[in-house]
Amino acid sequence: xxxxxxxxxxxxxxxxxxxxxxxxxxxxxxxxxxxxxxxxxxxxxxxxxxxxxxxxxxxxxxxxxxxxxxxxxxxxxxxxxxxxxxxxxxxxxxxxxxxxxxxxxxxxxxxxxxxxxxxxxxxxxxxxxxxxxxxxxxxxxxxxxxxxxxxxxxxxxxxxxxxxxxxxxxxxxxxxxxxxxxxxxxxxxxxxxxxxxxxxxxxxxxxxxxxxxxxxxxxxxxxxxxxxxxxxxxxxxxxxxxxxxxxxxxxxxxxxxxxxxxxxxxxxxxxxxxxxxxxxxxxxxxxxxxx
Numbered sequence: 001x002x003x004x005x006x007x008x009x010x011x012x013x014x015x016x017x018x019x020x021x022x023x024x025x026x027x028x029x030x031x032x033x034x035x036x037x038x039x040x041x042x043x044x045x046x047x048x049x050x051x052x053x054x055x056x057x058x059x060x061x062x063x064x065x066x067x068x069x070x071x072x073x074x075x076x077x078x079x080x081x082x083x084x085x086x087x088x089x090x091x092x093x094x095x096x097x098x099x100x101x102x103x104x105x106x107x108x109x110x111x112x113x114x115x116x117x118x119x120x121x122x123x124x125x126x127x128x129x130x131x132x133x134x135x136x137x138x139x140x141x142x143x144x145x146x147x148x149x150x151x152x153x154x155x156x157x158x159x160x161x162x163x164x165x166x167x168x169x170x171x172x173x174x175x176x177x178x179x180x181x182x183x184x185x186x187x188x189x190x191x192x193x194x195x196x197x198x199x200x201x202x203x204x205x206x207x208x209x210x211x212x213x214x215x216x217x218x219x220x221x222x223x224x225x226x227x228x229x230x231x232x233x234x235x236x237x238x239x240x241x242x243x244x245x246x247x248x249x250x251x252x253x254x255x256x257x258x259x260x261x262x263x264x265x266x267x268x269x270x271x272x273x274x275x276x277x278x279x280x281x282x283x284x285x286x287x288x289x290x291x
Contacts, residue, residue: 002026014039015077015131055133058082059158060273063095069150070098071163072109072139073273077132082158087134090126094119094136104141138273148268153178162272168265179249180256181272186243189270194242199234206233243270 002025010021010032016039028034058075059082074091076082094109097119101112110120119136127134144150144165151164151174162181166174188194207230214220221229239245244257244267251259260267 002030006030006032010035010039054279055135056276056279058087058134058275059091060138060161060275061091061095061154061158062152062161062163063092063099064150064152065099067144067146068099068102069142069144069152069163070095070103070139071142071161071271071273072098073137073275075135075137075276075279076130081130081132081134084130086126086130090122090134093122097122098139098141102141103139106137106139109136109139140271142269142271149174149265151175151178153182155182158275160272160274162270164270165268166260166265167268168263170263170265173260173263173265176250177256177260177267177270180246181243181270183249184243184246185272185274186246186270187241189242189267190244191238191242194238202237203230203234206230206237243267 002022006025007018007021010016010025011018013032014021014036016024020039021035024035024038025032028038055075055077057077057079058073060071060073062069062071064070072094074087074094076087081087093114097103097112097114098109100114101108103109103112110118110123112119114122123134123136142150142163142165147167147169149166149169149171151162151166151171153162153175155161160182162178164174164177164181166177207226210226210229210233214226244255246256248254248256248259254262256267
């Protein structure tokens with residue numbers, strides 16, 4: 001009879017799924033060492049069975065070659081594995097493969113090759129070797145002109161990556177912009193590109209908030225004054241979410257737009273990735289799973 005404790009122990013040793021561990025123990029008559037061998041012998045099969053696992057840790061990264069750059073996120077199940085030398089090497093190879101093929105999205109990146117091996121195969125092989133589900137997502141490709149410069153910044157060993165393209169040749173300014181983006185997480189580059197549906201929704205919320213405040217006030221203000229208040233609050237909100245309007249993190253007395261202009265630069269585009277964004281992390285309850 002295989003106990004839940006045995007299954008739990010084997011899971012902790014190998015990182016394999018509960019049913020795989022139970023089957024391995026049954027096939028090995030409860031011998032833990034043999035069960036580990038049984039799972040290792042079926043590495044590729046084990047990798048295929050990790051599809052239901054959630055990979056929400058890992059790193060965000062970038063790779064640059066000349067006027068072309070790739071930005072991407074490589075996910076693992078645990079933060080510990082993201083520091084594994086094999087995972088670090090895989091991340092570098094994925095970047096090289098993306099640049100070699102000029103892949104501009106996740107699907108193209110999966111079919112990109114390095115030394116005759118597709119990225120999709122690299123992921124399966126790494127999943128089997130490392131013992132955790134490993135996935136690639138949010139791949140994007142950027143190109144610049146000769147009179148432009150790339151900026152890049154990695155925070156906390158890839159927990160956050162910011163990347164930007166600036167007109168000009170000042171690499172230090174480009175990196176400063178990326179450091180600001182990493183710290184302040186702007187939603188849009190400028191007011192001109194703010195999504196109008198989002199702006200309308202936020203404006204309506206701000207207006208309703210102002211109207212409610214006015215109703216509860218001992219001295220209610222005229223409608224025209226309320227609209228001026230709404231306009232002021234919307235303007236404040238835009239300054240908070242638009243990169244060019246934000247106070248520059250290194251010198252809050254000037255905006256990002258003023259900072260880059262003072263150095264003869266102009267921001268064309270930027271991107272910011274944070275590990276696990278948009279992935280719902282599952283909370284496991286081992287006792288319930290066994291039951």
